[in-house]
Amino acid sequence: xxxxxxxxxxxxxxxxxxxxxxxxxxxxxxxxxxxxxxxxxxxxxxxxxxxxxxxxxxxxxxxxxxxxxxxxxxxxxxxxxxxxxxxxxxxxxxxxxxxxxxxxxxxxxxxxxxxxxxxxxxxxxxxxxxxxxxxxxxxxxxxxxxxxxxxxxxxxxxxxxxxxxxxxxxxxxxxxxxxxxxxxxxxxxxxxxxxxxxxxxxxxxxxxxxxxxxxxxxxxxxxxxxxxxxxxxxxxxxxxxxxxxxxxxxxxxxxxxxxxxxxxxxxxxxxxxxxxxxxxxxxxxxxxxxxxxxxxxxxxxxxxxxxxxxxxxxxxxxxxxxxxxxxxxxxxxxxxxxxxxxxxxxxxxxxxxxxxxxxxxxxxxxxxxxxxxxxxxxxxxxxxxxxxxxxxxxxxxxxxxxxxxxxxxxxxxxxxxxxxxxxxxxxxxxxxxxxx
Numbered sequence: 001x002x003x004x005x006x007x008x009x010x011x012x013x014x015x016x017x018x019x020x021x022x023x024x025x026x027x028x029x030x031x032x033x034x035x036x037x038x039x040x041x042x043x044x045x046x047x048x049x050x051x052x053x054x055x056x057x058x059x060x061x062x063x064x065x066x067x068x069x070x071x072x073x074x075x076x077x078x079x080x081x082x083x084x085x086x087x088x089x090x091x092x093x094x095x096x097x098x099x100x101x102x103x104x105x106x107x108x109x110x111x112x113x114x115x116x117x118x119x120x121x122x123x124x125x126x127x128x129x130x131x132x133x134x135x136x137x138x139x140x141x142x143x144x145x146x147x148x149x150x151x152x153x154x155x156x157x158x159x160x161x162x163x164x165x166x167x168x169x170x171x172x173x174x175x176x177x178x179x180x181x182x183x184x185x186x187x188x189x190x191x192x193x194x195x196x197x198x199x200x201x202x203x204x205x206x207x208x209x210x211x212x213x214x215x216x217x218x219x220x221x222x223x224x225x226x227x228x229x230x231x232x233x234x235x236x237x238x239x240x241x242x243x244x245x246x247x248x249x250x251x252x253x254x255x256x257x258x259x260x261x262x263x264x265x266x267x268x269x270x271x272x273x274x275x276x277x278x279x280x281x282x283x284x285x286x287x288x289x290x291x292x293x294x295x296x297x298x299x300x301x302x303x304x305x306x307x308x309x310x311x312x313x314x315x316x317x318x319x320x321x322x323x324x325x326x327x328x329x330x331x332x333x334x335x336x337x338x339x340x341x342x343x344x345x346x347x348x349x350x351x352x353x354x355x356x357x358x359x360x361x362x363x364x365x366x367x368x369x370x371x372x373x374x375x376x377x378x379x380x381x382x383x384x385x386x387x388x389x390x391x392x393x394x395x396x397x398x399x400x401x402x403x404x405x406x407x408x409x410x411x412x413x414x415x416x417x418x419x420x421x422x423x424x425x426x427x428x429x430x431x432x433x434x435x436x
Contacts, residue, residue, distance in 0.1 A: 001027070001056065010048055010055070013196050014189035018181035022049065029176045030056035035128065037113075037173045038151040040180030043230030049178055050109035050149040059147055062106030065099050070115035077120050079136050088137020100133055100144045107147045113173065114154040114165055121166045124148075128172045148173070183228040190221050193229060197236035208246045210239055215250035223257050376411045379404070383413070 003023050006012070012023065029036055030053045038046045047066065054064045072080050079089075083098030099108055110116075116124065127133050128148065132141050150173045159165035183190060194212070202209040212220065225231050235256050239248060382393040394404040 003027070006052060006056075010052055012045075012048060013192050014186055015192075016181060016186035016189050018179075018185055019189070022178050022180055023052065025176065025178050026052045027056060029053065031058065033147050035147070035173055035175045036149045036178060037170075037176070038149065038178045038180060039156075040151075040153060041182045041228055042153045043228035044180040044182055045229050046151045046153075046180050047109070047111065049180065050107065050151070053149055054107040054109075054147075057107070057147070059106050063103040064107050064109070065103045066109040066111060067099055068111045070112035074117045077117065078123065081120065082123060082133045082135055084136035085138045088135075092137065095135075098133075098135065100127060100146055101142065103146050104144050105146070107149060110148060110150040112152060112154075113150040114152040114156055114159050118164075118166065121169050125166065125169045125172060128169075183225040183232060187221055190223075190225075190232065191217055193232055194220060194236055197233050198240060201237050201240040205241060207240070210236075210243065210246050210248055212248050212253065213250070216248050216253040219250050219253050219257070372411075375407070376413070379407060379411065380413060 001009075003020055006023055006027060007014075012019070026036075026049050036050075036053060038049050040046050050066070051064070054060060067081070069077065078084075079092075079096065079098065081098050081100055083096050083101055084092050086092055086095045110124075123133060127144065127146075131143055131145060133144060134141055156165055156170050160167045160170060183193075191212075198210050227234070239252070239256055243252060245252070378397060379393070382396045383390070386392040386396065390404055390408075391401050394401040397404065399407075
């Protein structure tokens with residue numbers, strides 16, 4: 001069976017290479033009993049692929065059961081999946097078979113498998129490894145022969161890191177991965193899906209089919225569909241029912257498309273951010289830093305170009321290749337007023353400029369690096385500032401007065417005569433000679 005025949009049989013619309021690749025993987029894995037994990041955003045149509053796998057497998061005559069793990073309460077999901085014995089809990093008035101027992105010889109589709117409680121995940125892992133399970137309230141081990149296809153829109157790797165999903169179960173489920181592309185990566189399929197939905201709703205509500213003009217079609221194709229195919233279907237149904245005008249313009253279409261500010265940057269928002277946690281992953285922060293750096297670099301380029309354009313010495317026949325030459329020559333010139341010739345080897349072009357502007361050369365004064373020298377200098381300045389009052393000088397330096405006495409003796413600091421300082425004379429403290 002070809003991919004197009006599969007599309008016709010299961011009602012799949014689209015010609016995207018990513019979609020065709022997902023269908024091809026489902027077709028190849030269908031004859032086997034391998035476990036399949038289907039990933040993709042909500043609303044992309046993941047529920048169709050388990051049907052393809054079951055319909056093209058040797059189990060197609062067996063039971064096919066789809067279970068939404070996120071919709072079953074934590075207290076009853078074990079009973080729903082594995083069954084229970086009479087009296088095993090308060091409302092268990094009689095024994096009940098679970099889905100794994102009912103679907104023996106068939107296929108079970110576990111949708112939103114990442115929402116499954118950890119205790120249930122352990123039970124599911126045993127089924128995958130040995131095909132065995134135990135009913136709630138029973139001690140008898142039962143066997144089942146089912147094929148499991150799971151799906152999720154959650155980043156399971158992040159769920160594993162947070163301890164919400166078992167890593168060993170993930171590798172058991174992910175024997176064959178299938179990724180369903182979002183609608184924004186299938187832009188060529190958006191208008192095809194719209195026409196199909198418009199035709200279906202026209203027949204359902206017995207009214208003429210809506211049509212789009214060129215601008216409305218372009219607007220629809222470029223829209224960022226967060227809800228994917230499900231959102232497109234809902235919008236098409238709204239327009240079909242509400243609008244009396246059957247020719248839809250861009251203004252009408254815009255009124256049905258929710259306003260949203262979605263960045264087209266290649267960023268991945270983690271599940272915590274989607275749930276309002278506000279936390280961004282390291283990759284998101286890295287992208288932000290890189291794009292901020294790019295913006296700063298662009299601004300710097302504009303400033304350099306403006307400086308070059310406004311420079312009277314370089315405002316004619318300047319070529320970008322000479323920027324590094326000029327920089328190097330400026331560094332070599334220093335303060336000299338020397339004519340400089342700049343050579344440019346473009347065909348038929350020679351640039352000769354004279355750089356006569358003085359470039360100031362700053363003198364660098366080395367500061368003492370010895371801690372003792374610095375400390376001695378600070379003590380001298382503190383004593384001068386407080387006119388020899390050691391207590392205030394010690395407070396200024398943040399040391400004990402006894403420590404200051406000891407350091408004055410260690411550094412042989414001579415006491416000054418501050419009587420001169422009162423008259424405005426400059427007071428200095430000199431080192432007193434050491435006694436031999």
